[in-house]
Amino acid sequence: MASSPSTEDDVLDRLKKNVDPTVLSDREAAIRKRASEQYEKAHSRLKDLVNDNSTLPVTISLINIDGAKNTRTGFLQKVLQGTFARGKEPGFTLAEALGELSRDCHTFSRFGIFHQPTLYVDLAGQSDGKTKLNAKITLRELSRFILKTGTDMGNTEGSGYLSLTYRNVFGGAESLNGYASTGTRTRSAYEVNFQAPVNANPDLILEAGGYASSRSHHYYSSHEEVLRGGKVGVKWGEHEATYNGVWRQVTGLAQGASPTVRCDAGDSVKSSLRHTFTRDHRDNHLLPTRGWIVRSESEVAGWGGLGGDVAFWKNEMEAQVAAPLGTSGVSVSAGLRSGFLYPLSLGVGDNKKPAQPSRINDRFQLGGPTDVRGFRECGLGPRDGNDSVGGDVYMAGGANIYFPIPKVGPEKPLRLQVFANSGRLVGLQGLTEDGGNVNSSVEGALKELGNGLPSIAAGIGLVYAHPMARFELNFCLPLVKRSGERGRKGLQLGIGIDFR
Incomplete structure (x- = not known):
């Protein structure tokens, strides 16, 4: 008499129950081990076969x-x-x-x-x-549409965002990206970006897009800025070159806005070419323990036939190196960066205008928890009343020592850090709307940059490198602070993706 399937299942269940769980676990482990050994042998035989026939025509x-x-x-x-x-x-x-x-x-x-x-x-x-x-x-294709919503925290700002990506638009690995966000400082930001590889080369990418944003700068200066523009460019390897055309408005002036801010209020148009080079050999861009990075960004605006109503050459350079100290999990990092803005004459021929002083929305800003710790955001450099108005030349650097936390271990992205950093930001003097000697102004700014000690701060704190951002809670002590600059003694919280 044949047994039914349910009867067979009952017998198997009773047999399993009568087996010691430890014995059953050992048997399963033995089966997995034999399967792994067989895979390794097959892989080894295949490797030997390829090696023995590697020169086969x-x-x-x-x-x-x-x-x-x-x-x-x-x-x-x-x-x-x-x-x-x-x-x-x-x-x-x-x-x-x-x-x-x-x-x-x-x-x-x-x-x-x-x-x-x-x-x-x-x-x-x-x-x-x-x-x-x-x-x-x-090949197994990824989903063509990606819709994401969420929140971002980075570089002292929180925001909510919505992004939509359409991949492989025309069947050649093109992508169309749309992005919208609103935040604590960037009140609104919208961007549409299209990318396509050239000649099916993933190292040569053509890019075009448009953007619009409205951002408040009242936390350091009495104004807001509205941008509407577009760009087109190409990326190849470690390089990126783009053309940018943007209409800018300095608006929303506070009642106590300084004369410098009021002078730069209104509209301006920037038409520029930009080149960026980045070579990054760090093991982790948020919390590097070994490796190095060099980065250079140059921009030429308004020169020759570019148009617009601002003209300058602007360059920033940065280098950082990190190295472990033995096998204890302790590591050190050090970095140095600089920036330079050189005013240029605007236009060509009979319409050529002499070099003008830079505008507040083109100058550099320095200081803050992700920049020069121990100072308030944009707390270094020239000021006019309560407003930080930025500068044309700067230099900054810093050094960190990272220690693993006891009972946490060096493999975790949580560290104790001891740091020291410094910076100096100055503006060009002697230029007016009627002209002036640019070279003399630059020479004077460079002399002022090296006049005396830079602003310096040191401290100790905790660092956590989350996959999305880096978090720091530091106790800071400004050691050298120039008149008018705004230091931050005590606890300082930093959240961002780009710490200097």
């Missing part, structure tokens, strides 16, 4: 792409054309073929529209004394 006869439903065939072919070209070269070997195919898979993953690709290679006979290879790359 081959040719790639076919690459089949599976799973790219929304991606253009021409786009896929451009990614693979280099591999096919190399496959026809004399002396092309199995090792080189696998290397080329692996690089193609890595290239596909870098476009941000696919999950990690999988590769399968099979033999397909002989041709002209070479072994033919058939390859199959399986």
